[in-house]
Amino acid sequence: xxxxxxxxxxxxxxxxxxxxxxxxxxxxxxxxxxxxxxxxxxxxxxxxxxxxxxxxxxxxxxxxxxxxxxxxxxxxxxxxxxxxxxxxxxxxxxxxxxxxxxxxxxxxxxxxxxxxxxxxxxxxxxxxxxxxxxxxxxxxxxxxxxxxxxxxxxxxxxxxxxxxxxxxxxxxxxxxxxxxxxxxxxxxxxxxxxxxxxxxxxxxxxxxxxxxxxxxxxxxxxxxxxxxxxxxxxxxxxxxxxxxxxxxxxxxxxxxxxxxxxxxxxxxxxxxxxxxxxxxxxxxxxxxxxxxxxxxxxxxxxxxxxxxxxxxx
Amino acid sequence: xxxxxxxxxxxxxxxxxxxxxxxxxxxxxxxxxxxxxxxxxxxxxxxxxxxxxxxxxxxxxxxxxxxxxxxxxxxxxxxxxxxxxxxxxxxxxxxxxxxxxxxxxxxxxxxxxxxxxxxxxxxxxxxxxxxxxxxxxxxxxxxxxxxxxxxxxxxxxxxxxxxxxxxxxxxxxxxxxxxxxxxxxxxxxxxxxxxxxxxxxxxxxxxxxxxxxxxxxxxxxxxxxxxxxxxxxxxxxxxxxxxxxxxxxxxxxxxxxxxxxxxxxxxxxxxxxxxxxxxxxxxxxxxxxxxxxxxxxxxxxxxxxxxxxxxxx
Numbered sequence: 001x002x003x004x005x006x007x008x009x010x011x012x013x014x015x016x017x018x019x020x021x022x023x024x025x026x027x028x029x030x031x032x033x034x035x036x037x038x039x040x041x042x043x044x045x046x047x048x049x050x051x052x053x054x055x056x057x058x059x060x061x062x063x064x065x066x067x068x069x070x071x072x073x074x075x076x077x078x079x080x081x082x083x084x085x086x087x088x089x090x091x092x093x094x095x096x097x098x099x100x101x102x103x104x105x106x107x108x109x110x111x112x113x114x115x116x117x118x119x120x121x122x123x124x125x126x127x128x129x130x131x132x133x134x135x136x137x138x139x140x141x142x143x144x145x146x147x148x149x150x151x152x153x154x155x156x157x158x159x160x161x162x163x164x165x166x167x168x169x170x171x172x173x174x175x176x177x178x179x180x181x182x183x184x185x186x187x188x189x190x191x192x193x194x195x196x197x198x199x200x201x202x203x204x205x206x207x208x209x210x211x212x213x214x215x216x217x218x219x220x221x222x223x224x225x226x227x228x229x230x231x232x233x234x235x236x237x238x239x240x241x242x243x244x245x246x247x248x249x250x251x252x253x254x255x256x257x258x259x260x261x262x263x264x265x266x267x268x269x270x271x272x273x274x275x276x277x278x279x280x281x282x283x284x285x286x287x288x289x290x291x292x293x294x295x296x297x298x299x300x301x302x303x304x305x306x307x308x309x310x311x312x313x
Numbered sequence: 314x315x316x317x318x319x320x321x322x323x324x325x326x327x328x329x330x331x332x333x334x335x336x337x338x339x340x341x342x343x344x345x346x347x348x349x350x351x352x353x354x355x356x357x358x359x360x361x362x363x364x365x366x367x368x369x370x371x372x373x374x375x376x377x378x379x380x381x382x383x384x385x386x387x388x389x390x391x392x393x394x395x396x397x398x399x400x401x402x403x404x405x406x407x408x409x410x411x412x413x414x415x416x417x418x419x420x421x422x423x424x425x426x427x428x429x430x431x432x433x434x435x436x437x438x439x440x441x442x443x444x445x446x447x448x449x450x451x452x453x454x455x456x457x458x459x460x461x462x463x464x465x466x467x468x469x470x471x472x473x474x475x476x477x478x479x480x481x482x483x484x485x486x487x488x489x490x491x492x493x494x495x496x497x498x499x500x501x502x503x504x505x506x507x508x509x510x511x512x513x514x515x516x517x518x519x520x521x522x523x524x525x526x527x528x529x530x531x532x533x534x535x536x537x538x539x540x541x542x543x544x545x546x547x548x549x550x551x552x553x554x555x556x557x558x559x560x561x562x563x564x565x566x567x568x569x570x571x572x573x574x575x576x577x578x579x580x581x582x583x584x585x586x587x588x589x590x591x592x593x594x595x596x597x598x599x600x601x602x603x604x605x606x607x608x609x610x611x612x613x614x615x616x617x618x619x620x621x622x623x624x625x626x
Contacts, residue, residue, distance in 0.1 A: 029393070044399075046448070
């Protein structure tokens, strides 16, 4: 095993005995062993983060890459109303990558993990033929039968989103235009916050009939809810909590990597205006049929097509 | 989403509702949802399979690559005495890869999965900048507290291996020498069989004190048992079930990707000569100290250093 891999495994192992790793003998064995409490179901999600597809080394500092890798999986757990427990990091690194990059990457990942009491419980390492490749698995759980699926929306349900939409892709557009951004001034893009507390709240209060996180863009992710729920949807442009600035509406509709939650709720459910300090906005409703429609600012309607962001590969 | 990814996800989704996927609404949602039976613990393992590191397209037919990707994880579950339930496939593909390659890859993976009632319950897809990248996660379970760890061996325990050792790396050496091999004549290399039934038998009968699968080579994997158990070991060269042929002993000691089980058992445990139709051979014992020793064919002893196989990258 090359030295870098050995160091990485030692580092992961040192951090693997945090609270959240229920048994603590996972790493260094053939499998991680984790207890799922009685009456709960396991949630598992897996996300690739590939250099030049999901991040760029010249744009994203290593701790941001580590944060973003894990945030993708945590956001999926949030979207089911779940609680995250453990993460698994498979990491393939080019031979010439500096140890410092790896250290800062792991630090960024672990800092986010610690905030949600998630242990890094295992993974794999390899030498990459080209570019940095990470695959992050997150294991969470939810009380039996209470996971909030994409398929539960019904005509008449209202649609809500958390936070604001468009600022992550606005930052990405600036990076594409060659601008240098201070990561701390564009947190939504460099250090997105998974909406774990909101997902959990909605599940505990039984407020949401269907939910998804906005990773590919509102139009695409709403399309998933419609497809799985066998329904259509209407979105009101004037209601969208769009990030102000150039192309605000377009980015709010189609911008990816927002990691906000999009959910449907029966019309008789009272949805708080804020949950866990984050604004929640009604943006439309679920309707019969299969079509998605946008009611534009001028009151006219047009078809809303899934046109979400597809990475920058 | 590019067409190839879409097709891949549709294909995975069609196969995702097999027995073993307890809920059946995993794929197509943000996370897979799986029930872990009461009084059982979850086992999770994750393995990269990278083109030109773990396989070569000119050597390995696509169904062999699919089989091997999954076999690595199933073998880890076997090494804990566990039962596999579900697999998750993250797959990054170069744009110019044929759909036929992908179809045959998935077919190879699913054929092995079906044999162990494992459902393909989720995953991720991406476009790869260079080469085929797969990361396979396997979720299994084991009754609470019964996972067979690497750390349970004690001085005086005997050491056993299943099957024969060295034929996988013998085939690899022939491939390296430019020979063309018929995959069906070299099953150990192209279609290794994870020892699920044996691992489960040893756990149910409480026969093994420590266990690991031989993925990196006997010398390296025995080293892991010694390190985790804080003990040393003696191996008898004449006892090794070495594949006959050139360098048989060296390949048996250090050859990787055998996916046989190496386990320790208290001296009073009666270990069957065969389990699930596979021979089981006593090859040495656990001793005090930290050293690993090889008793050579001439009766002299020498230090046994971990010198296992490190892929062909």
